[in-house]
Amino acid sequence: MDDNTTTPVTVLGLGLMGRALAGAFLKAGHPTTVWNRTAGKADRLVAEGARSAPTVGDAVEPGRLAVICVTDYRAVREALGAADVKLDGTTLINLTSGDSGQARETARWAEARGARYLDGAIMAIPSTIGTPDAVILQSGTRSDFDAHASALGALGTVTYLGADHGLASLYDVSGLAMMWSVLNAWLQGTALLRTAGVDAAAYAPFAQQIAAGVATWLPGYAEQIDRGSFPAEVSSLETDVRAMAHLIEESEAAGVGTELPRLIKAMADRAIAAGHGKEQYPVLIEEFGKPGAR
Numbered sequence: 001m002d003d004n005t006t007t008p009v010t011v012l013g014l015g016l017m018g019r020a021l022a023g024a025f026l027k028a029g030h031p032t033t034v035w036n037r038t039a040g041k042a043d044r045l046v047a048e049g050a051r052s053a054p055t056v057g058d059a060v061e062p063g064r065l066a067v068i069c070v071t072d073y074r075a076v077r078e079a080l081g082a083a084d085v086k087l088d089g090t091t092l093i094n095l096t097s098g099d100s101g102q103a104r105e106t107a108r109w110a111e112a113r114g115a116r117y118l119d120g121a122i123m124a125i126p127s128t129i130g131t132p133d134a135v136i137l138q139s140g141t142r143s144d145f146d147a148h149a150s151a152l153g154a155l156g157t158v159t160y161l162g163a164d165h166g167l168a169s170l171y172d173v174s175g176l177a178m179m180w181s182v183l184n185a186w187l188q189g190t191a192l193l194r195t196a197g198v199d200a201a202a203y204a205p206f207a208q209q210i211a212a213g214v215a216t217w218l219p220g221y222a223e224q225i226d227r228g229s230f231p232a233e234v235s236s237l238e239t240d241v242r243a244m245a246h247l248i249e250e251s252e253a254a255g256v257g258t259e260l261p262r263l264i265k266a267m268a269d270r271a272i273a274a275g276h277g278k279e280q281y282p283v284l285i286e287e288f289g290k291p292g293a294r
């Protein structure tokens with residue numbers, strides 16, 4: 001079954017993100033019921049056609065799709081744990097940010113109460129919700145996702161990741177690791193170039209080009225990681241480490257922080273000490289952990 005714009009939905013939690021989610025459902029034509037712990041936040045949505053439920057128990061009913069988006073998983077359990085809430089027969093989609101362990105635990109908790117449960121992560125800001133720019137990740141039982149993929153499509157670009165309820169959270173934090181690493185690398189270069197009078201704005205296009213170029217290496221490097229074989233087709237780790245030393249020296253000489261370059265080199269040094277100097281950069285995956293080592 002795939003639902004359409006006539007599918008009734010409930011949105012629990014009307015913070016900045018919850019209001020955006022409810023607004024997108026309304027705009028797409030879904031009869032939308034909303035609930036928030038603190039009164040008043042539903043007013044504008046009600047003016048746009050939403051029904052404001054007085055309690056979570058009233059907002060959630062069998063066969064209805066319920067989306068919850070509150071501060072954290074503790075708030076999820078508080079809101080849904082109220083005595084009058086019957087989850088039996090509902091599909092609950094949790095778009096609250098958290099970690100994969102919380103997602104898996106909440107899935108077990110909700111399923112034990114008769115709900116179908118999908119966990120999700122929103123990699124977007126409220127103003128993009130309802131547009132293709134809003135990236136929304138989903139994990140849980142495939143048939144539950146398929147049943148509601150159309151309704152979820154009102155929120156943005158929705159990607160199903162797999163049956164493990166923890167996957168959406170894991171992809172979320174992995175994406176953040178990418179984002180912060182790129183930003184920190186850019187800031188290191190910006191700080192260095194500012195010592196020579198180069199504005200951040202002058203360096204930004206060059207940095208953007210480098211970041212985009214490096215991103216094209218990922219699929220090939222990923223193949224090496226999945227094969228567990230790292231032939232140095234472009235450069236060896238030993239060559240990279242010499243350049244890392246230059247980055248540290250330049251930073252030190254310029255009075256720019258060396259914390260990040262030293263961390264990068266320390267990891268490469270460890271891999272070389274373990275005998276990987278003639279191999280290619282992604283061999284460093286072993287410095288980050290081994291599959292199954294949770």
Ligand SMILES: NC(=O)c1ccc[n+]([C@@H]2O[C@H](COP(=O)([O-])OP(=O)(O)OC[C@H]3O[C@@H](n4cnc5c(N)ncnc54)[C@H](OP(=O)(O)O)[C@@H]3O)[C@@H](O)[C@H]2O)c1
Nearest residue numbers: 013014015016017018037038070071075078079096097125
């Ligand atoms: N905003 C963003 O750009 C963004 C982006 C990606 C993901 N997210 C995620 O979306 C979630 C919501 O973020 P937000 O920006 O909407 O936060 P927010 O504006 O601070 O709103 C928090 C919401 O959680 C509710 N809440 C907190 N504790 C509760 C409890 N114990 N019981 C019931 N409701 C409770 C609040 O209700 P009251 O009104 O009663 O306080 C409010 O509706 C977070 O997990 C956040 O990480 C947000």
